Amino acid sequence: MTDGVPARQLWRLHLEIRDHMPLWQQMLVVGSGVAAGLFISVCVLMTSGVGLSALWNEFVVFIFTNPRNLSAVMTQSAPLIIVGLAAAMAFKVRFWNIGIEGQMIFGAIGATFVATFDIGPESLRLPLMAIFAMLGGMAWIALPAILKLRLQVNEIISTLLLNYIAFNFLLHLLYGPWQDPVSSFPHSEQFAVFERLTSLNWGKLDFSLVVALGLVAVSFWLLISSRFGFLLNFIHSNPLMARAMGVRVAVLTLIAALSSGAFAGFSGFVVSAGIESRMTQSFFIGFGFSGILIAFLARNNPLTIVAVSLFVATLMIAGQSLQVFYQIPFATVQLIQAIVVICVAASEFFMRHRIRLAS
């Protein structure tokens, strides 16, 4: 690596920058990264008292032989796919949207607003809730987006701070005006049947997965094959060059950021009107980080996002049963995700560099 290495050193490492790596090799590197991450996670779980056979049971047998659990994984994957798309949309223009949870909260608030005040006819209630949810999410990302574009305020911190503000606002609503009048618990009133996503009669699976896959198709077209996606790619790889070539970088960044907020708000609606059937205090927990992780691992590609979401959903469902049977805190799911991300991110070093042992 350096010139003038001491003579006593018998060998040294040569680092070279790699410009290109064949796709199969890239997949091999990422695959080994994931494998290393999972190996470390298994070690962590084993040291906290979950045996190997128990892990096999919870993660493989339990999920894939029981249709009820498989349907639970599918149900869980729908909002994950949508937050993954939300993160990918923003990352495409290098807008670090860390505020997905805050936007989910405002999405759910928008949807619950429509449901609580019975806005619109019953047949149009669900679409209205969805639209208000997207508007809520967009409103909550608009401020950091404008601040970044106008004043160069760092969006990582502003979106993150808005998460805390949104959460306190949610608590204010749930302990105040929107508290459930039936049970007096701090969650909103249960949504009426026509305000919930239709069940698909397979375990808990509801219509949300269909919607999520529809959004994947739309995003695939938008990001991969449309002119809009091409311009986003341009901005991603070189914003200065894009500006110089006459691309309206600010407008496109704003559009991408707002769509990211809309997706996040929509997933808030999906969780509330689907799995939870009301707005709770904790419906959003973990989705923000999972969205970032999914988009990062999937390289912002909508199709890969589906695959990674299924993986994270399996982790979440298995994590719930680990919590019940082995007293493993649910935050461990987050720990495993973080370990996998770190390993994959570290493995990219081998994608960009060639290492040689020189004697």
Added chain:
Amino acid sequence: MEFLINWLANVPGFAVPFALGAMGLIICEKSGVLNLGAEGYLLVGAMIGAGSMLTLPGHPYLALTLAALASALLSVLFAVLVVHLRVNQVISGLAIVFLAQGLTSLVAGKMGWTNRAFSGLGDIDLGPISDIPVIGLIFFRQDPIVYLTIALFIVASYVIYRTHAGLRLRAVGENPEATDAAGIPVLTYRFAAILIGGLFLGLAGGYLTVVVSKIWVDNMAGGRGWIIIALVIFARWRPWRALGGAILFGCIEALIPRVAAIGIQVPQYFVLMLPYAVTLAVMIWTSLSKEALSNDPSALGRPFVREERR
């Protein structure tokens, strides 16, 4: 008047975590490494501090030391990722936060440290000086770490601005290529800066449990790490301005439990939003001011790759 004295006497205790954390981040970011993991280091420090107090009661200084060391250990992972493996600093920083959130919750849960109160470090009593009305209460009846923080600020700003090592540290953050050409080991400086930053942030986290709350609750840093990051931007990487900012946030945090006492009727959750809203306002104000883009380390966030040197 009594309200004011009471309020001000409580400010230093709330300001210390912000001040220590900001100092750590400034050292780290002066070397050109963007460290978004602050929240994670605080959590690890806080959890280890509480755990140490619960297993070895009566040794607060040991607990604080262990807190700083544990957080430094986590910062080694971050340093290897961003310095040696050249991973994106934003992704690494975020991953560190989420790793720490999961890890502290798992470890504290398994060890049975969660929600268990202990007796921590108390305030000093200088006898007659501490009994001087007003001044004694505000300045001479604090815990020892408050005074240590001031000492650390003096030492750290001397090192950064008045010594060879400090000059090199700043050079690494401004122009790593030129510094490298001058024969200064860029990667070593960055590694050391991240490590020292980890120590400071861990001490800040340990302070949160050992001195302030005297109990560990999951995720108890409550966004203070992010406020510290914003604070450093607001201070334009200047230590003494950061101390001023820390005192400002100390005032706000000390005010929160007292708002109801003044007789202002604001819904409590709006009061709890205050630190985050003020942080956001401060960030907007900072970018509006004229010196917005001056003084930040030019190479902040950019990995140093010698093979790509131009």
